[in-house]
Amino acid sequence: MSKQTAFLTWQDPDSRDWHVIGVLNYENDQYTFRYTQGCKNTENFVPFSGMDNLTKEYRSFDLFPVFQNRLLSSKRPEFPKFISWLGLDSETANSMDLLTRSGGVRGTDNLQLFPKVDLENDGHFEHVFFVHGGRYLPESSQKRIHNISAGDNLYPCLDVQNEFDKNAILLRTKNLPEILGYVPRYLSLELFEILRERPETVVFSVDKISSEAPESYKLLCRVKGKLPPESKNIFMASDEYLPLTN
Structure with missing residues:
Protein backbone atom coordinates (compact mmCIF):
# COMPACT_ATOMS: atom_id res chain seq x y z
CA MET A 1 0.00 0.00 0.00
CA LEU A 119 -0.71 16.08 -7.29
CA GLU A 120 0.29 14.25 -10.44
CA ASN A 121 3.49 15.33 -12.15
CA ASP A 122 1.60 17.64 -14.50
CA GLY A 123 -0.36 19.30 -11.67
CA HIS A 124 -3.62 17.37 -12.08
CA PHE A 125 -5.50 16.42 -8.92
CA GLU A 126 -8.73 14.72 -7.88
CA HIS A 127 -10.27 14.77 -4.42
CA VAL A 128 -13.48 13.71 -2.65
CA PHE A 129 -14.97 15.75 0.20
CA PHE A 130 -18.18 16.54 2.09
CA VAL A 131 -19.70 20.00 1.76
CA HIS A 132 -19.70 22.03 4.95
CA GLY A 133 -22.20 24.41 6.51
CA GLY A 134 -25.34 22.80 5.10
CA ARG A 135 -27.21 23.15 8.38
CA TYR A 136 -26.89 26.94 8.20
CA LEU A 137 -28.58 27.18 4.79
CA PRO A 138 -32.30 27.77 4.17
CA GLU A 139 -34.73 24.87 3.98
CA SER A 140 -34.94 25.21 0.19
CA SER A 141 -31.23 24.40 -0.08
CA GLN A 142 -31.55 21.33 2.11
CA LYS A 143 -34.50 20.07 0.07
CA ARG A 144 -32.62 20.60 -3.21
CA ILE A 145 -29.99 18.07 -2.16
CA HIS A 146 -32.62 15.35 -2.51
CA ASN A 147 -33.30 16.40 -6.11
CA ILE A 148 -29.78 16.13 -7.48
CA SER A 149 -27.97 13.05 -8.76
CA ALA A 150 -24.49 11.60 -8.64
CA GLY A 151 -22.48 13.00 -11.52
CA ASP A 152 -24.28 16.37 -11.63
CA ASN A 153 -21.95 19.32 -11.98
CA LEU A 154 -21.80 21.91 -9.22
CA TYR A 155 -20.63 25.48 -9.64
CA PRO A 156 -18.28 27.37 -7.30
CA CYS A 157 -19.06 30.88 -6.09
CA LEU A 158 -16.39 32.94 -4.35
CA ASP A 159 -17.99 34.30 -1.20
CA VAL A 160 -15.97 37.51 -1.15
CA GLN A 161 -18.20 39.15 1.46
CA ASN A 162 -17.84 36.35 4.00
CA GLU A 163 -16.71 38.05 7.21
CA PHE A 164 -15.51 34.81 8.80
CA ASP A 165 -13.45 33.36 5.94
CA LYS A 166 -11.96 35.49 3.17
CA ASN A 167 -11.31 32.35 1.09
CA ALA A 168 -14.82 30.88 1.38
CA ILE A 169 -16.19 29.04 -1.67
CA LEU A 170 -19.89 28.18 -2.03
CA LEU A 171 -21.19 25.39 -4.26
CA ARG A 172 -24.47 25.79 -6.15
CA THR A 173 -26.61 23.93 -8.63
CA LYS A 174 -27.17 25.18 -12.17
CA ASN A 175 -30.92 25.13 -12.83
CA LEU A 176 -32.54 26.35 -10.72
CA PRO A 177 -29.55 27.90 -8.90
CA GLU A 178 -29.47 26.84 -5.24
CA ILE A 179 -26.60 27.01 -2.78
CA LEU A 180 -25.81 23.58 -1.28
CA GLY A 181 -22.93 24.36 1.09
CA TYR A 182 -19.28 25.33 1.37
CA VAL A 183 -16.04 23.78 0.16
CA PRO A 184 -14.01 22.74 3.26
CA ARG A 185 -11.54 25.38 4.39
CA TYR A 186 -8.48 23.24 3.75
CA LEU A 187 -9.48 23.14 0.07
CA SER A 188 -10.86 26.64 -0.31
CA LEU A 189 -7.60 28.08 1.00
CA GLU A 190 -5.75 26.40 -1.86
CA LEU A 191 -8.36 26.84 -4.61
CA PHE A 192 -9.72 30.36 -4.06
CA GLU A 193 -7.07 32.21 -6.10
CA ILE A 194 -7.08 29.55 -8.83
CA LEU A 195 -10.85 29.82 -9.20
CA ARG A 196 -10.64 33.59 -9.34
CA GLU A 197 -7.98 33.64 -12.03
CA ARG A 198 -8.56 30.35 -13.92
CA PRO A 199 -12.01 28.99 -13.04
CA GLU A 200 -12.09 26.75 -16.12
CA THR A 201 -9.29 24.58 -14.67
CA VAL A 202 -11.36 23.25 -11.74
CA VAL A 203 -14.57 21.18 -11.96
CA PHE A 204 -16.88 20.17 -9.09
CA SER A 205 -19.50 17.40 -9.21
CA VAL A 206 -21.81 15.37 -6.99
CA ASP A 207 -20.27 12.04 -5.96
CA LYS A 208 -22.89 10.60 -3.60
CA ILE A 209 -26.08 11.68 -1.82
CA SER A 210 -27.05 9.96 1.44
CA SER A 211 -30.50 11.27 2.33
CA GLU A 212 -30.66 9.48 5.70
CA ALA A 213 -27.20 10.60 6.84
CA PRO A 214 -26.51 13.40 9.33
CA GLU A 215 -26.14 16.79 7.68
CA SER A 216 -22.33 16.67 7.67
CA TYR A 217 -22.30 13.38 5.70
CA LYS A 218 -25.22 13.98 3.38
CA LEU A 219 -23.53 15.41 0.28
CA LEU A 220 -20.25 13.92 -0.93
CA CYS A 221 -18.60 15.85 -3.76
CA ARG A 222 -15.64 15.45 -6.08
CA VAL A 223 -13.29 18.09 -7.42
CA LYS A 224 -10.97 17.64 -10.40
CA GLY A 225 -8.51 20.19 -11.64
CA LYS A 226 -5.07 21.18 -12.72
CA LEU A 227 -2.92 23.65 -10.89
CA PRO A 228 -1.04 26.26 -12.88
CA PRO A 229 2.71 25.55 -13.05
CA GLU A 230 3.56 28.26 -10.52
CA SER A 231 1.33 26.59 -7.91
CA LYS A 232 2.77 23.07 -8.01
CA ASN A 233 5.28 23.60 -5.24
CA ILE A 234 3.06 25.57 -2.86
CA PHE A 235 -0.13 23.49 -2.77
Missing part, protein backbone atom coordinates in the same frame (compact mmCIF):
# COMPACT_ATOMS: atom_id res chain seq x y z
CA SER A 2 1.26 3.47 -0.82
CA LYS A 3 1.89 6.07 1.87
CA GLN A 4 -1.20 7.78 3.28
CA THR A 5 -0.92 11.25 4.77
CA ALA A 6 -3.40 13.23 6.82
CA PHE A 7 -3.10 16.66 8.39
CA LEU A 8 -4.55 17.51 11.78
CA THR A 9 -6.13 20.92 12.36
CA TRP A 10 -7.02 22.55 15.66
CA GLN A 11 -9.32 25.48 16.32
CA ASP A 12 -8.09 28.12 18.76
CA PRO A 13 -10.91 28.59 21.30
CA ASP A 14 -10.19 32.32 21.61
CA SER A 15 -9.62 33.48 18.03
CA ARG A 16 -11.67 30.64 16.42
CA ASP A 17 -8.90 30.39 13.81
CA TRP A 18 -7.92 26.93 12.52
CA HIS A 19 -4.26 25.87 12.51
CA VAL A 20 -2.56 22.84 10.96
CA ILE A 21 -0.82 21.42 14.03
CA GLY A 22 0.26 17.93 12.98
CA VAL A 23 0.81 15.40 10.21
CA LEU A 24 -0.10 11.69 10.47
CA ASN A 25 1.41 9.15 8.07
CA TYR A 26 0.69 5.48 7.50
CA GLU A 27 3.18 3.38 5.54
CA ASN A 28 4.42 -0.22 5.75
CA ASP A 29 1.93 -1.02 8.55
CA GLN A 30 3.36 1.75 10.73
CA TYR A 31 1.98 5.10 11.86
CA THR A 32 4.08 8.21 12.40
CA PHE A 33 3.02 11.55 13.84
CA ARG A 34 4.85 14.87 13.88
CA TYR A 35 3.75 18.28 15.08
CA THR A 36 3.88 21.05 12.52
CA GLN A 37 4.71 24.73 12.51
CA GLY A 38 1.04 25.64 12.88
CA CYS A 39 1.01 24.70 16.57
CA LYS A 40 3.50 27.53 17.19
CA ASN A 41 1.24 30.10 15.56
CA THR A 42 -0.97 30.22 18.65
CA GLU A 43 -0.18 30.45 22.34
CA ASN A 44 -3.16 28.30 23.33
CA PHE A 45 -2.25 24.93 21.83
CA VAL A 46 -1.26 22.24 24.34
CA PRO A 47 0.46 19.01 23.13
CA PHE A 48 -1.40 15.73 23.51
CA SER A 49 -0.98 13.53 26.56
CA GLY A 50 1.96 11.17 26.05
CA MET A 51 3.09 13.19 23.01
CA ASP A 52 4.33 16.34 24.71
CA ASN A 53 7.60 16.80 22.80
CA LEU A 54 6.87 19.08 19.83
CA THR A 55 10.08 18.18 18.00
CA LYS A 56 9.87 14.38 18.31
CA GLU A 57 8.66 11.97 15.62
CA TYR A 58 6.28 9.44 17.18
CA ARG A 59 6.08 5.93 15.70
CA SER A 60 3.70 3.07 16.39
CA PHE A 61 2.30 -0.06 14.75
CA ASP A 62 -1.01 0.80 16.41
CA LEU A 63 -2.98 3.96 15.74
CA PHE A 64 -2.22 6.62 18.35
CA PRO A 65 -4.98 6.97 21.01
CA VAL A 66 -5.83 10.56 20.05
CA PHE A 67 -6.85 9.23 16.62
CA GLN A 68 -8.12 5.77 17.61
CA ASN A 69 -10.74 7.43 19.81
CA ARG A 70 -12.16 9.14 16.72
CA LEU A 71 -13.02 5.92 14.90
CA LEU A 72 -16.46 4.37 15.00
CA SER A 73 -16.12 0.74 16.05
CA SER A 74 -16.89 -1.79 13.33
CA LYS A 75 -18.89 -3.66 15.98
CA ARG A 76 -21.42 -0.85 16.25
CA PRO A 77 -24.74 -1.64 14.49
CA GLU A 78 -24.63 1.66 12.59
CA PHE A 79 -21.15 0.96 11.15
CA PRO A 80 -22.36 -0.41 7.76
CA LYS A 81 -24.46 2.70 7.21
CA PHE A 82 -21.56 4.92 8.26
CA ILE A 83 -19.22 3.28 5.73
CA SER A 84 -21.85 3.74 3.03
CA TRP A 85 -22.29 7.44 3.86
CA LEU A 86 -18.54 7.89 3.52
CA GLY A 87 -18.56 6.28 0.09
CA LEU A 88 -16.01 3.67 1.18
CA ASP A 89 -15.76 -0.10 0.73
CA SER A 90 -16.01 -1.95 4.06
CA GLU A 91 -13.77 -4.71 2.70
CA THR A 92 -10.86 -2.45 1.75
CA ALA A 93 -11.15 0.74 3.84
CA ASN A 94 -8.57 1.10 6.61
CA SER A 95 -8.40 3.40 9.62
CA MET A 96 -6.74 6.20 7.68
CA ASP A 97 -9.52 6.09 5.07
CA LEU A 98 -12.14 6.39 7.79
CA LEU A 99 -10.37 9.20 9.59
CA THR A 100 -9.67 11.34 6.56
CA ARG A 101 -13.04 10.86 4.89
CA SER A 102 -15.05 11.49 8.07
CA GLY A 103 -12.72 14.16 9.45
CA GLY A 104 -12.41 12.26 12.73
CA VAL A 105 -14.67 14.86 14.31
CA ARG A 106 -15.93 14.53 17.88
CA GLY A 107 -18.41 16.89 19.46
CA THR A 108 -16.26 17.22 22.57
CA ASP A 109 -13.19 18.90 21.08
CA ASN A 110 -11.90 21.16 18.32
CA LEU A 111 -9.78 18.81 16.20
CA GLN A 112 -10.32 17.70 12.62
CA LEU A 113 -8.37 15.62 10.10
CA PHE A 114 -8.16 15.94 6.35
CA PRO A 115 -6.17 14.03 3.73
CA LYS A 116 -3.25 15.34 1.77
CA VAL A 117 -4.30 16.12 -1.80
CA ASP A 118 -1.73 14.45 -4.04
CA MET A 236 -0.68 22.43 0.86
CA ALA A 237 2.86 23.55 1.60
CA SER A 238 2.54 26.76 3.61
CA ASP A 239 4.63 27.12 6.76
CA GLU A 240 1.86 25.64 8.92
CA TYR A 241 2.24 22.29 7.15
CA LEU A 242 5.97 22.02 7.81
CA PRO A 243 6.95 19.43 10.45
CA LEU A 244 8.91 20.69 13.43
CA THR A 245 11.29 17.74 13.02
CA ASN A 246 12.71 16.15 9.86
Whole structure:
Protein backbone atom coordinates (compact mmCIF):
# COMPACT_ATOMS: atom_id res chain seq x y z
CA MET A 1 0.00 0.00 0.00
CA SER A 2 1.26 3.47 -0.82
CA LYS A 3 1.89 6.07 1.87
CA GLN A 4 -1.20 7.78 3.28
CA THR A 5 -0.92 11.25 4.77
CA ALA A 6 -3.40 13.23 6.82
CA PHE A 7 -3.10 16.66 8.39
CA LEU A 8 -4.55 17.51 11.78
CA THR A 9 -6.13 20.92 12.36
CA TRP A 10 -7.02 22.55 15.66
CA GLN A 11 -9.32 25.48 16.32
CA ASP A 12 -8.09 28.12 18.76
CA PRO A 13 -10.91 28.59 21.30
CA ASP A 14 -10.19 32.32 21.61
CA SER A 15 -9.62 33.48 18.03
CA ARG A 16 -11.67 30.64 16.42
CA ASP A 17 -8.90 30.39 13.81
CA TRP A 18 -7.92 26.93 12.52
CA HIS A 19 -4.26 25.87 12.51
CA VAL A 20 -2.56 22.84 10.96
CA ILE A 21 -0.82 21.42 14.03
CA GLY A 22 0.26 17.93 12.98
CA VAL A 23 0.81 15.40 10.21
CA LEU A 24 -0.10 11.69 10.47
CA ASN A 25 1.41 9.15 8.07
CA TYR A 26 0.69 5.48 7.50
CA GLU A 27 3.18 3.38 5.54
CA ASN A 28 4.42 -0.22 5.75
CA ASP A 29 1.93 -1.02 8.55
CA GLN A 30 3.36 1.75 10.73
CA TYR A 31 1.98 5.10 11.86
CA THR A 32 4.08 8.21 12.40
CA PHE A 33 3.02 11.55 13.84
CA ARG A 34 4.85 14.87 13.88
CA TYR A 35 3.75 18.28 15.08
CA THR A 36 3.88 21.05 12.52
CA GLN A 37 4.71 24.73 12.51
CA GLY A 38 1.04 25.64 12.88
CA CYS A 39 1.01 24.70 16.57
CA LYS A 40 3.50 27.53 17.19
CA ASN A 41 1.24 30.10 15.56
CA THR A 42 -0.97 30.22 18.65
CA GLU A 43 -0.18 30.45 22.34
CA ASN A 44 -3.16 28.30 23.33
CA PHE A 45 -2.25 24.93 21.83
CA VAL A 46 -1.26 22.24 24.34
CA PRO A 47 0.46 19.01 23.13
CA PHE A 48 -1.40 15.73 23.51
CA SER A 49 -0.98 13.53 26.56
CA GLY A 50 1.96 11.17 26.05
CA MET A 51 3.09 13.19 23.01
CA ASP A 52 4.33 16.34 24.71
CA ASN A 53 7.60 16.80 22.80
CA LEU A 54 6.87 19.08 19.83
CA THR A 55 10.08 18.18 18.00
CA LYS A 56 9.87 14.38 18.31
CA GLU A 57 8.66 11.97 15.62
CA TYR A 58 6.28 9.44 17.18
CA ARG A 59 6.08 5.93 15.70
CA SER A 60 3.70 3.07 16.39
CA PHE A 61 2.30 -0.06 14.75
CA ASP A 62 -1.01 0.80 16.41
CA LEU A 63 -2.98 3.96 15.74
CA PHE A 64 -2.22 6.62 18.35
CA PRO A 65 -4.98 6.97 21.01
CA VAL A 66 -5.83 10.56 20.05
CA PHE A 67 -6.85 9.23 16.62
CA GLN A 68 -8.12 5.77 17.61
CA ASN A 69 -10.74 7.43 19.81
CA ARG A 70 -12.16 9.14 16.72
CA LEU A 71 -13.02 5.92 14.90
CA LEU A 72 -16.46 4.37 15.00
CA SER A 73 -16.12 0.74 16.05
CA SER A 74 -16.89 -1.79 13.33
CA LYS A 75 -18.89 -3.66 15.98
CA ARG A 76 -21.42 -0.85 16.25
CA PRO A 77 -24.74 -1.64 14.49
CA GLU A 78 -24.63 1.66 12.59
CA PHE A 79 -21.15 0.96 11.15
CA PRO A 80 -22.36 -0.41 7.76
CA LYS A 81 -24.46 2.70 7.21
CA PHE A 82 -21.56 4.92 8.26
CA ILE A 83 -19.22 3.28 5.73
CA SER A 84 -21.85 3.74 3.03
CA TRP A 85 -22.29 7.44 3.86
CA LEU A 86 -18.54 7.89 3.52
CA GLY A 87 -18.56 6.28 0.09
CA LEU A 88 -16.01 3.67 1.18
CA ASP A 89 -15.76 -0.10 0.73
CA SER A 90 -16.01 -1.95 4.06
CA GLU A 91 -13.77 -4.71 2.70
CA THR A 92 -10.86 -2.45 1.75
CA ALA A 93 -11.15 0.74 3.84
CA ASN A 94 -8.57 1.10 6.61
CA SER A 95 -8.40 3.40 9.62
CA MET A 96 -6.74 6.20 7.68
CA ASP A 97 -9.52 6.09 5.07
CA LEU A 98 -12.14 6.39 7.79
CA LEU A 99 -10.37 9.20 9.59
CA THR A 100 -9.67 11.34 6.56
CA ARG A 101 -13.04 10.86 4.89
CA SER A 102 -15.05 11.49 8.07
CA GLY A 103 -12.72 14.16 9.45
CA GLY A 104 -12.41 12.26 12.73
CA VAL A 105 -14.67 14.86 14.31
CA ARG A 106 -15.93 14.53 17.88
CA GLY A 107 -18.41 16.89 19.46
CA THR A 108 -16.26 17.22 22.57
CA ASP A 109 -13.19 18.90 21.08
CA ASN A 110 -11.90 21.16 18.32
CA LEU A 111 -9.78 18.81 16.20
CA GLN A 112 -10.32 17.70 12.62
CA LEU A 113 -8.37 15.62 10.10
CA PHE A 114 -8.16 15.94 6.35
CA PRO A 115 -6.17 14.03 3.73
CA LYS A 116 -3.25 15.34 1.77
CA VAL A 117 -4.30 16.12 -1.80
CA ASP A 118 -1.73 14.45 -4.04
CA LEU A 119 -0.71 16.08 -7.29
CA GLU A 120 0.29 14.25 -10.44
CA ASN A 121 3.49 15.33 -12.15
CA ASP A 122 1.60 17.64 -14.50
CA GLY A 123 -0.36 19.30 -11.67
CA HIS A 124 -3.62 17.37 -12.08
CA PHE A 125 -5.50 16.42 -8.92
CA GLU A 126 -8.73 14.72 -7.88
CA HIS A 127 -10.27 14.77 -4.42
CA VAL A 128 -13.48 13.71 -2.65
CA PHE A 129 -14.97 15.75 0.20
CA PHE A 130 -18.18 16.54 2.09
CA VAL A 131 -19.70 20.00 1.76
CA HIS A 132 -19.70 22.03 4.95
CA GLY A 133 -22.20 24.41 6.51
CA GLY A 134 -25.34 22.80 5.10
CA ARG A 135 -27.21 23.15 8.38
CA TYR A 136 -26.89 26.94 8.20
CA LEU A 137 -28.58 27.18 4.79
CA PRO A 138 -32.30 27.77 4.17
CA GLU A 139 -34.73 24.87 3.98
CA SER A 140 -34.94 25.21 0.19
CA SER A 141 -31.23 24.40 -0.08
CA GLN A 142 -31.55 21.33 2.11
CA LYS A 143 -34.50 20.07 0.07
CA ARG A 144 -32.62 20.60 -3.21
CA ILE A 145 -29.99 18.07 -2.16
CA HIS A 146 -32.62 15.35 -2.51
CA ASN A 147 -33.30 16.40 -6.11
CA ILE A 148 -29.78 16.13 -7.48
CA SER A 149 -27.97 13.05 -8.76
CA ALA A 150 -24.49 11.60 -8.64
CA GLY A 151 -22.48 13.00 -11.52
CA ASP A 152 -24.28 16.37 -11.63
CA ASN A 153 -21.95 19.32 -11.98
CA LEU A 154 -21.80 21.91 -9.22
CA TYR A 155 -20.63 25.48 -9.64
CA PRO A 156 -18.28 27.37 -7.30
CA CYS A 157 -19.06 30.88 -6.09
CA LEU A 158 -16.39 32.94 -4.35
CA ASP A 159 -17.99 34.30 -1.20
CA VAL A 160 -15.97 37.51 -1.15
CA GLN A 161 -18.20 39.15 1.46
CA ASN A 162 -17.84 36.35 4.00
CA GLU A 163 -16.71 38.05 7.21
CA PHE A 164 -15.51 34.81 8.80
CA ASP A 165 -13.45 33.36 5.94
CA LYS A 166 -11.96 35.49 3.17
CA ASN A 167 -11.31 32.35 1.09
CA ALA A 168 -14.82 30.88 1.38
CA ILE A 169 -16.19 29.04 -1.67
CA LEU A 170 -19.89 28.18 -2.03
CA LEU A 171 -21.19 25.39 -4.26
CA ARG A 172 -24.47 25.79 -6.15
CA THR A 173 -26.61 23.93 -8.63
CA LYS A 174 -27.17 25.18 -12.17
CA ASN A 175 -30.92 25.13 -12.83
CA LEU A 176 -32.54 26.35 -10.72
CA PRO A 177 -29.55 27.90 -8.90
CA GLU A 178 -29.47 26.84 -5.24
CA ILE A 179 -26.60 27.01 -2.78
CA LEU A 180 -25.81 23.58 -1.28
CA GLY A 181 -22.93 24.36 1.09
CA TYR A 182 -19.28 25.33 1.37
CA VAL A 183 -16.04 23.78 0.16
CA PRO A 184 -14.01 22.74 3.26
CA ARG A 185 -11.54 25.38 4.39
CA TYR A 186 -8.48 23.24 3.75
CA LEU A 187 -9.48 23.14 0.07
CA SER A 188 -10.86 26.64 -0.31
CA LEU A 189 -7.60 28.08 1.00
CA GLU A 190 -5.75 26.40 -1.86
CA LEU A 191 -8.36 26.84 -4.61
CA PHE A 192 -9.72 30.36 -4.06
CA GLU A 193 -7.07 32.21 -6.10
CA ILE A 194 -7.08 29.55 -8.83
CA LEU A 195 -10.85 29.82 -9.20
CA ARG A 196 -10.64 33.59 -9.34
CA GLU A 197 -7.98 33.64 -12.03
CA ARG A 198 -8.56 30.35 -13.92
CA PRO A 199 -12.01 28.99 -13.04
CA GLU A 200 -12.09 26.75 -16.12
CA THR A 201 -9.29 24.58 -14.67
CA VAL A 202 -11.36 23.25 -11.74
CA VAL A 203 -14.57 21.18 -11.96
CA PHE A 204 -16.88 20.17 -9.09
CA SER A 205 -19.50 17.40 -9.21
CA VAL A 206 -21.81 15.37 -6.99
CA ASP A 207 -20.27 12.04 -5.96
CA LYS A 208 -22.89 10.60 -3.60
CA ILE A 209 -26.08 11.68 -1.82
CA SER A 210 -27.05 9.96 1.44
CA SER A 211 -30.50 11.27 2.33
CA GLU A 212 -30.66 9.48 5.70
CA ALA A 213 -27.20 10.60 6.84
CA PRO A 214 -26.51 13.40 9.33
CA GLU A 215 -26.14 16.79 7.68
CA SER A 216 -22.33 16.67 7.67
CA TYR A 217 -22.30 13.38 5.70
CA LYS A 218 -25.22 13.98 3.38
CA LEU A 219 -23.53 15.41 0.28
CA LEU A 220 -20.25 13.92 -0.93
CA CYS A 221 -18.60 15.85 -3.76
CA ARG A 222 -15.64 15.45 -6.08
CA VAL A 223 -13.29 18.09 -7.42
CA LYS A 224 -10.97 17.64 -10.40
CA GLY A 225 -8.51 20.19 -11.64
CA LYS A 226 -5.07 21.18 -12.72
CA LEU A 227 -2.92 23.65 -10.89
CA PRO A 228 -1.04 26.26 -12.88
CA PRO A 229 2.71 25.55 -13.05
CA GLU A 230 3.56 28.26 -10.52
CA SER A 231 1.33 26.59 -7.91
CA LYS A 232 2.77 23.07 -8.01
CA ASN A 233 5.28 23.60 -5.24
CA ILE A 234 3.06 25.57 -2.86
CA PHE A 235 -0.13 23.49 -2.77
CA MET A 236 -0.68 22.43 0.86
CA ALA A 237 2.86 23.55 1.60
CA SER A 238 2.54 26.76 3.61
CA ASP A 239 4.63 27.12 6.76
CA GLU A 240 1.86 25.64 8.92
CA TYR A 241 2.24 22.29 7.15
CA LEU A 242 5.97 22.02 7.81
CA PRO A 243 6.95 19.43 10.45
CA LEU A 244 8.91 20.69 13.43
CA THR A 245 11.29 17.74 13.02
CA ASN A 246 12.71 16.15 9.86
